[in-house]
Amino acid sequence: MKFAIGTPPVDVTANFETGSAMTWIQCLPCNPCFGQKDAIFDPSKSTSIINVACDSNACGKAEITTCENATCTYMMHYGDGSTTKGSVHTENFAFPTTSGQIAILDGIVFGCGHQNAGIYIEEQQGFIGFSMSPRSFIGIMGYKQFSYCLPTYSFTDTGSYLFIGQEALLSGGATIIAEEDAPMYYVNLDDITVGNVRLHLEFGYFRRTPK
Secondary structure, three states, X not given: OEEEEOOXXXXXXXXXXXOOOOOEEEEOOOOOOOOOOOOOEOHHHOOOOEEOOOOOXXXXXXXXXXXXXXXXXXXXXXXXXXXXXXEEEEEEEEEEXXXXXXXXXXXEEXXXXXXXXXXXXXXXXXXXXXXXXXXXXXXXXXXXOEEXXXXXXXXXXXXXXXXXXXXXXXXXXXXXXXXXXXXXXXXXXXXXXXXXXXXXXXXXXOOOOOO
């Protein structure tokens, strides 16, 4: 997902992450740092970045935070073993729109990743959280829905538009389910086809059961 951050704006590409809420970008200084193709974001060069205090409402909006040296600090562990840790800030984010204009969102809560280790691809500079949690990017912005058409899995220039809020027109039968205590998205699986042979499993075989 491509957007710009800071003043002056710096172009970044972040992983569109529906499995977690935290939005973060690898920042200088970092140790360890993961390899990325583009320059690492330097928060000291932005005139609009603001440090988030431990006792502020903004610190509570970030996912999994602690207070270290009077600094609101986040820590994330992903399922593949990758980790990121850093400071929490507010900053200006700028997104291109379908009309060709730039939408600027002020004071977005995000993390500056200063300790990043694990499996990251060089085309990305961080993650933008789109889980169902109220601490996710769309949750903080107050949006209730989004839509995105999945492009061909490739690191070429193929892509798709992301629509948020009222612009996200959803149609057809619903297949997304969710639990009230979990910020994850789930897709109903009805049956499996192996080659040209459908297994005709009993309806509801894969249905999730309450905890």
